[in-house]
Amino acid sequence: MLEVEELVKSYGSVQAVKGVSFSVRTGDIFTLLGPSGCGKTTTLQCIAGLETPNGGEIRMGDAVVYSARRKLFVPANKRRLGMVFQSYAIWPHMSVFDNVAFPLVHGGYSLPAADVRARVMEALAAVKMDAFADRPAPHLSGGQQQRVALARAVVHQPKLLLLDEPLSNLDAKLRDAMRVELRQMIKALGITTIFVTHDQVEALSMSDSIVLMEAGRIVQMGSPRDIYLAPQSSVTSDFMGRSNLIPARLIDAEAGVVETGFGRLTCKVSKGLDPSGAICVAVRPAAIGLERPADAGASAADLGENRFLGRIREVTFLGDVVEALVEIDGVALRASFSPYEDHAVDEEVVVDFGRGRCVVVNDDKNLSGAA
């Protein structure tokens, strides 16, 4: 449906997007994820036609909307897109109905008024706002504004729906509810959607496919599970929720054996690992198991593969989960356990690194702090 090829956008001497390529399948919710300044919003603006790229090509279906080679640029108002903005951009001087009707009335369709009315009411019904059609736009809550913005973005049946951090202006509770609802509404409409966010929870819960960006480049592409469970670099691992990044030395790249500060670990090896580069082991706190030692005299060697003796240094009770700081041979790690388990500070524990749960990745940003 959408293909972006070698997209480049610079502002003066600063390159915001440095040759980004991806393609989006029809009907997918496709997410551009990354920290602020990673180029995700600029990429979206280029797709929208609100920014003119400096290089590359953008195709929508059969139509080329931008091509540096062919010196072709279709302006935003000719691309027939729908977009929900971060600020919602609901026009305050119009009613809800007029806001939603705008693309039909001014988008160059020449529809009869009755047809406009029917389509607007249909779009409003889809977002459960049909009862508010005559209300002046400023008299809407944040969540209602967002629904209206979505109705306005889809009323003219665009080929592509663009969402620019649509949830970031909502309060935390509403955001949780809207996350689920937004996905349901979009899926019901069946529109191919590009979604931009800096929030990994939003990205994981809403997307069919995620592109993780950093500093104007794509770091990793894949399904939410892939991105979360099989990070290909320390950057991905660090950005997608908390991770322990343990500095390590590669012993056997085939078998995934590494030497860490506290001993040998056998891990999964990330796709495309560069064995000659610096590496580290990424382990999520939830992947680390804590057990009471069976008998106090057991030596480390008796524990088995990926199991070590450690001591709990700190316990933080968070409710849903309890976080612990565990030390193994001077290496501090974050682990989490269920609030129904009981571990105390200074307790000696067996730390279990599930074999499939540790991933060897390239430490491309020296995030693990290894020398």
Add this chain to the structure above:
Amino acid sequence: MAEAADGAPTPLQASRGAGRSMKKPTLIFLLGLLGALILGPLAVLLITSFSSPETLFYREFTFTFQNYLDVATRPGTAKLIWNTFYYAAASVVLGVSIAFVLSMLTERTDMPARRLIRTLMFSWMAVPPLVFGYGWILLINPGNGALNVFLRNLFGFEGAPFSPYSMTALIVISSLSLVPTSYVMISGLLRNMDPSLEDAGFVMGAGRLRVFRTVTLPILTPGFLSVGMFLFINMVQTFDLPLVLGASAGVHVLSTRIYLLASPEVGLPNYGLAGAFGVFLLVVALLLMVYYFHVTRLSERFRVVTGRGFRPKRLTLGVWRLPALLFTGGYFAVMTLPLLILLWSSLLPFYKVPSLDELANLTVGAYGRILGDPTIMRAIGNTVLMVLVSSVVVMVLSCLISWFSVRAQSAATRALDVMAFAPIAIPPVVMAIAMLLFFLPTPLYGLIWVIVIGHITMFIAFGARTMNGAFIQIHKELEDAAEISGASWGTSLRRVVAPLVWPHIVNAWLWVAAHSARDLTFPLILLTSSNVVVASKIYMTWGYPDLPGAAALSMLMVGALMAVVIPIQYFRADD
């Protein structure tokens, strides 16, 4: 219905082909227009200043430095420059001081009638300085000035205690008429200052006065400096009051000297010398403007303007209520007196000092007489045409220029922005003479349209500044949403941008319309028998001399302007 028979939505068919964007042609048009409007006349002015005196450059041009040598060697030049700077500085200091007290009272205390005071201050633009000056002449001229006569009768003074014909009187009267403008700017500064900065001072245990001295004043100082500089530049260029009051007293400033060289009462105009003086004044104004930008750049560092409307705590006046009211009342009384004496004069067949005995002789004869005068009817028609066309064109151009400079930043739009702002540094009297020289060889000379072109050129700076401020407040995504929805640039401007900034447009339009109506500089310098407007007609009638006629025409003009200005200002002067 939108549903086809099988239940799938019917795809929408676009009925419009891919039209070309109007942005680029509009930008090129604006650049060309501003370039022609500003650079054309100034180039002619420059050429004239280098051509031999008492000839017209387009008939025969001989290059000479004679005019500049003349300016440099004339014995009066040093005095002229001193006068100009002294006059400007003294009026700004006095005017800003009064305005500061008044704006502190209305913005930061529980002073009664705040909204009324704000409305009156914002409405003062309805009173042309020319009319204000004539009012003062009637009040304090040494012969039969009403105030002088009263004081003589009351205290038995010999001679006249006051006279309008001196540098001091010119400064005092100019500073009074500068107060409303200063008030508008200073109260804006006060309104935009975040009061939590002051609150922080109170919380730390500082007293009212100490907070004012250590927090409020330092924060506002850069703002004051830039307001003061801006007004100073304005006063260096000002023309009306120095002409009406100073010229009769033999007190000249650069602007009046330039005018008298270009339109002498006897003899031929000396355009060459006027041009050289004009270029000199232009350079002075430009240097001041560069300095102004330097100062305001510094004040950016202190930026506490957040665009939010703040509601600061108001100080309770208590026992100071009476002095505050007396001060404010006194100021308004002094501002109203000249208008009252003009009203009185317009109601008598011949000027008499106001007294109860004369009440029986009051008549509206002068009004009937002037309204029956075809030349005055023509002047009124010209004025309406001039005001409407120049204010509407200014606003359309300003909106477009500001849109480009706020939304589409590039080298071209920056050039546009600078060109739109440049006229602030061009003294009106210099621009008027440049326009005169530019249009003299053309058939357009003598038409009201030349004045309209002059006003458009001069007032675009104000319009574009105001609209820049307005557009910056409009979130860009509101426009992006329109574009994504398929709307053309024009549709987005008309349906989304214009309605959102409409209050700013009305405001700026009102300012331009009032200033176009009250301006004397362009109508006087470009005066011919066919392009007389009300302002120039008042000037001519006064000099004729037909005092009741001039007074009646003044009152009609002020009344008409107030009828438009006051209601609009009242509705926006929220407390």
